Amino acid sequence: MKTKVKSKALEAFEEAAETIVNPQLKKWIEQGGKVMGYFCCYAPEEVITAAGMVPFRVRATGSTSTELADAYLTNINCSFCRHAFNMGLQGKYDFLEAVVWLNNCDHIRRIYDNWRRKVGTPLAHMMSLPKLTTDKQVGWWREELAILKEALEKHLGITITNEKLRRAIKTHNETRRLLRQLYELRRKDNPPITGADTLAVVIASTAMPREQFNKMLAELLDELKGAEVTKDCKYRLMLVSSILDDPKYVKVIEDLGGLVVTDSMCFGSRMFWADVDEKAKDPLDALARYYIQVKPGCPRIFGGFPQRSKFVMDMVKEFKVDGIIGLRMVFCDLWAGELFMLEKDLQTASIPVLHIDREYLMAGTIGQARTRVQAFMESIGGGR
Ligand code: SF4
Numbered sequence: 001m002k003t004k005v006k007s008k009a010l011e012a013f014e015e016a017a018e019t020i021v022n023p024q025l026k027k028w029i030e031q032g033g034k035v036m037g038y039f040c041c042y043a044p045e046e047v048i049t050a051a052g053m054v055p056f057r058v059r060a061t062g063s064t065s066t067e068l069a070d071a072y073l074t075n076i077n078c079s080f081c082r083h084a085f086n087m088g089l090q091g092k093y094d095f096l097e098a099v100v101w102l103n104n105c106d107h108i109r110r111i112y113d114n115w116r117r118k119v120g121t122p123l124a125h126m127m128s129l130p131k132l133t134t135d136k137q138v139g140w141w142r143e144e145l146a147i148l149k150e151a152l153e154k155h156l157g158i159t160i161t162n163e164k165l166r167r168a169i170k171t172h173n174e175t176r177r178l179l180r181q182l183y184e185l186r187r188k189d190n191p192p193i194t195g196a197d198t199l200a201v202v203i204a205s206t207a208m209p210r211e212q213f214n215k216m217l218a219e220l221l222d223e224l225k226g227a228e229v230t231k232d233c234k235y236r237l238m239l240v241s242s243i244l245d246d247p248k249y250v251k252v253i254e255d256l257g258g259l260v261v262t263d264s265m266c267f268g269s270r271m272f273w274a275d276v277d278e279k280a281k282d283p284l285d286a287l288a289r290y291y292i293q294v295k296p297g298c299p300r301i302f303g304g305f306p307q308r309s310k311f312v313m314d315m316v317k318e319f320k321v322d323g324i325i326g327l328r329m330v331f332c333d334l335w336a337g338e339l340f341m342l343e344k345d346l347q348t349a350s351i352p353v354l355h356i357d358r359e360y361l362m363a364g365t366i367g368q369a370r371t372r373v374q375a376f377m378e379s380i381g382g383g384r
Contacts, residue, residue, distance in 0.1 A: 195260025
């Protein structure tokens, strides 16, 4: 299955998803621009942009081994974490001026403990993400945002004004609006873009200077408006997952005849299904409220499962989904519980669901996944 439109912007997004330093980011760095890495979509990109840096979501794209990392992390640590840390030890992330972590899971926390000692990025910062979502936690997260802001001001010798924060909120809201427009096209019976290419676009949105990315995505949306559509999709599928940053994984599913038309993923809709309030008097408070109470949550947040299950069910209706594929990184305890509960809700609603445990590298588990997806689609029956 292939997106038929010929687009320079889409080619650039595909390149950004297949590499770590894409040409747009390389140019920014060569012109003296600084880049700050982050690991989780709860990380406040807006504060990083307001500090004049490009926020870059750390991936392990291109990693082939965890040999170095395995000296510090055990083999029951999430393989994404081991591959990402291994790339840090190999110097693949030496272009980063700073990195921010959140205590989103114990596996990521272990990277922080080791990265700041062994990788030596000039600034390594840890934020304490609350587990609940009341106004009290919004206040807590506002304090954490202020601490990050002060750490960046001190490290860079700058002042991050409210004006800079408001401008950054506008830029990142624009990215979110454009990505929602892209998903809007996937509600159609015959969408003009595949799930694999959509994932490449979303990944590129976390790896390029944002204003440049926004211009390029606006171009692609124009090109897709009149574009030829995919007609050979037998089943409309939805992916539910934590980290999935490899479009090739989605392509394997789509080459079997199922088109991925939407998702609930942290490199997906959970990043941009809502906006930060641009009219709020206090931009840090607006950001705290957005990340804790407005943005779609993940199993890291306690007590939010009913909202997350409803988010998935609404997507199923809006995107006319025939079946859901739940992906869990082996040893990911957060998503073990989440997918177990979600499967129950989906079965009650008679929505076909397939749960696949995967390793970070496709090579390890893709053969088995291919067989199971094939069988799953046949079990859905009907077909378009
Ligand atoms: S996949 Fe799970 S274990 Fe791995 S980093 Fe994400 S939340 Fe943590």
